[in-house]
Amino acid sequence: MNIVHTIWSSLLVIQRGIMILSSSLILLGLGVTVVLRYVFQTGLHGLEELIIIPAFWMYFIGAAYGTYKKEHITADILSVYLKGEKKRLWLKVIISLINCSLISIFAFWSIEYIIWSINSGAHSNVWKYPMYIPQSSILVGFGLMTLYTFVDLVKGIVNLYRYKT
Amino acid sequence: MAINLLIALTILIVLLLIGVPVVFTFLASTVYLIFSLDYDPSFLVPYGFGELNAPVLLAIPLFIIAGSLMEKGGIGKVIIEWTEQFVGRIKGGLGVVAVVSCAIFGAVSGSALAALSTIGSIMFKRLDEQGYPRGYVAALISNSSILGLLIPPSGIMILYAWIGNQSVLASFLSTVIPGIIMIILLSIINLFYMRNKPLKMSDASVNMTLVQKTKRFGIKTYVAIPGLIMPIIVLGGIYGGIMTVTEAAAVAALYAIPVGFWVYKGLSVSNIKEVLIKAATTTGVIMVMLYAITILSRMYVMEDVPGIMTDLLFSVSENPLILLIMINVFMLIIGMLMDDISGVLLVTPILLPVVMNMGIDPIHFAAILAVNLGMGNVTPPTAPLLYFGGNLAKAPINEMLKPTFIILLFAWLPTLIITTYVPEVSLFLPQLILGK
């Protein structure tokens, strides 16, 4: 149980690290672009190509962290009118089940995509880095979202079971 | 095929209503279409990547970071307090400031999202502190942010001009007056809406003499100067040809760090870390939603949803007046289904030839299109600005629906009718300035 706990919290620490690092790199990169162009009348070709990497990692790790923090936008009209704790618990389980199954489908499709990308040898124009470097952020993001929605589902079922007994 | 589209839409709406997060409702709709229409799904994930791979999108997180740094650093608060000197005594005045600042920001940005993230991240909290209802504030600013599209430059107008082979400058100018009409109507609605609400106004300056007021204004201005330079950097930087919008957003954030650290002393190392994590999370939530909307829009394109609707349109009537109503309804539906960028790409090639055959000036149509698709960003189920605004303001969508409906009815609808049936509104400025 201790190991699971350690892995769980390390995952969160790593995500926070990636978010801080990637957004700092983007800020720096763009700042340098402005200074180079305006002050030195020149530019580092392919810098925007490099910025794509932290950008995508910020987007998808952010999305995963948002899932953990339950920050995804919801219309949530039914729960206002739903009477009774048991019905609410059931609704939570159903929603978690829908979320988890949908995102796992997309996580699976992104595995296929990354495998294709690795085999295709797709690379960027200027720096020639492999495209799976930014692209794999989608797989990692969707993977983590699957994990968090799954844990949510399990929690929901446990709560429902506890309420019944 | 049409029945599958109807089912996909039903799935989207039902899931949305039972409380499934928006992003998953889009994914559900997409998955249903993929399987029911027997598509090979392998294009979906890469398509989303390709569409999200746009440097301009980076302006969104960067303005969020800049805004949060301003807020945490204390710069935002100083600026708002300074601005309040002008409108502090008018009830509901701060709401008007929000509307007008969206328009002013719109004059340098082509995107409603950038306007929403910049103005929104500063104003939501401030309006909230004065006691404005949260859902209302989110709705007001989400709607006002669309002024970013109507006040030039505008991303969708560049796309329209490019696709339709029209003058970019004329297309830009066509939406200026509709934009001004929107500013006025939004401000009136705001003053009217807030007239009976209890608001916490800033400190009473009723009994102050003119000298005292002037002195206080001087002090507030001096304190605010390092903060006031911020919009000058952004606006001056973009206008002065020093940087792109994305770069300006980054520079604003970079500038906010030392000012927040040493001048206003609101920032600390842990603060900055917190801001970056928070901004990245908000960004991630938006981006994955954008991702889902994008792939769903791709399914609409492949299934020719607009084509099906065009056929419907012409089977009804060929009278221009009725057709104009129908075209507006058609664009309203498109606007409900998708964001403005996908909308303009879909609508322009299909409707522009039809409209030109009817004898309508393409520059006039540019304005009709911009108002419609701009409005589409806040009409559910696909209402990215509403969801984005709701997320930024932490307002539940259901609290935003009533004020949004009021704004749609009393601001958007009149503007749309005027723009549609009074061609001079869109053609006057292009004719005046371009002599066209």
Added chain:
Amino acid sequence: GNNDQASGEGGEKTYELKFGGIMPEDHPTTIAMKKIAKDVEEQTDGRIKIKVFPASQLGDYTLMYEEISKGTLDMGLMSNPSHLDSRQEMVLLPYLFKDYAQAEEQFKLDSFVGKTLQEIDNEQNIQLLGFYAQGFGGLGSKNEVKDPLNFSTNKGVLLRVPGMDTFIKNAEDLGFNTVPLPYADLYTALQAGTVEGWVGGHPQVNYMQFRDVINYYYQYNNFFEAHNLYINKDLWNSFTEEDRELFQTLADEMTAYSFETAEQLEVEYRAKLKEEGIEVIEFTDEELQTLAEYSRENSWSVAEETIGKDLLEELLSALDE
């Protein structure tokens, strides 16, 4: 895609194909796509139907190329992307072709360029059927280019160049200060003066998209743009001999037609630029020849890495024939 293949009444396969393009709805290139779709449907009595998606509705050309390779998109008419194989960049070498005649000579399936491109595309499971000539490109600018023909003197224009080594090197060799900038930001950047000029577009693009933000257009002829007609190779192989012949005939007609009209369109759009009050600068054949020789000597070396030394030499000797 869906419903690609099904058995028709007479046992012949029926097809519903998706055909993606990148040009706007009423652009000649898109009209050519629609013509192919119409002709194929008519001549197969509706057995093969083609649905046309212009204006990058299905995504940008790099993505569409990947999709044609996988078969989720059936056909495309678009630029050739180099992210899967850098050798694709060979057709964009500065001053590769000296005139329309030479370009037409090489944009044929049985020429050196045509054969090489076919090989490259075949490796990606794509069949190359033909080309749509867009024309020679140049430089649009807000400021006047100082000494446009004099190498190595500073041109006084901060130039946006596409992220391709040969483009960058060539512009710098000519004396431009170059900066990278996303294409999406280009219009506003020119409008505001963040950058002062851009290279990479022919007169049509400069007119249609940038006429409000440029004051000068230089017909440098430094590159030639042609779009490629692609079809998924598995699909191609599944066609009957007759169907393949039909597609190839229509593709050949399209290629020929595009070369007939491209030069005329270029002249037309230069005239339109002038009508807008933009100063259009054209160069004599001798001047262009000097530019071409200088560029080949100085700027092509960087292409050794992207397209390979051997291919570069083969290309040169093929052109000199």
